[in-house]
Amino acid sequence: MTTVRFLREDESPPTQSNWVLIELTGPVWVVNSATYTDDVVPSDPIGPFHTRGDAVKAATDLAQEVGIDVVYVRGPLSELPSMNATG
Numbered sequence: 001m002t003t004v005r006f007l008r009e010d011e012s013p014p015t016q017s018n019w020v021l022i023e024l025t026g027p028v029w030v031v032n033s034a035t036y037t038d039d040v041v042p043s044d045p046i047g048p049f050h051t052r053g054d055a056v057k058a059a060t061d062l063a064q065e066v067g068i069d070v071v072y073v074r075g076p077l078s079e080l081p082s083m084n085a086t087g
Contacts, residue, residue: 002060006081007074018068020059022052024075029055031062052079 013019021032028048046062049055052073059071073080 001069002063002071003069004056004060004071004073007072008080009074009076011074013070013072013074017070019070019072020063020068022055022059022071022073024052024079029075031055031059 007013013021022029023032025048028050029052030048031046046058047055049058052075056071056073063069063071
């Protein structure tokens with residue numbers, strides 16, 4: 001199961017765990033993939049996606065494929081839900 005966590009624009013994912021990061025870049029969402037324990041996740045951005053939901057789907061599919069448990073979504077508060085969710 002992949003956990004989706006939401007970060008404000010000024011927050012960063014932890015440096016000591018595997019994760020995939022989605023960010024709002026202008027009007028579109030981009031999957032900026034990263035992991036700190038190995039190099040199995042592509043370093044090139046994936047996207048753009050016009051909805052957060054499409055970006056989350058792409059990121060969770062990628063995370064499940066390579067064995068990463070957490071997807072972080074970073075953006076302005078107006079674009080983020082008020083709670084973290086598990087999907």
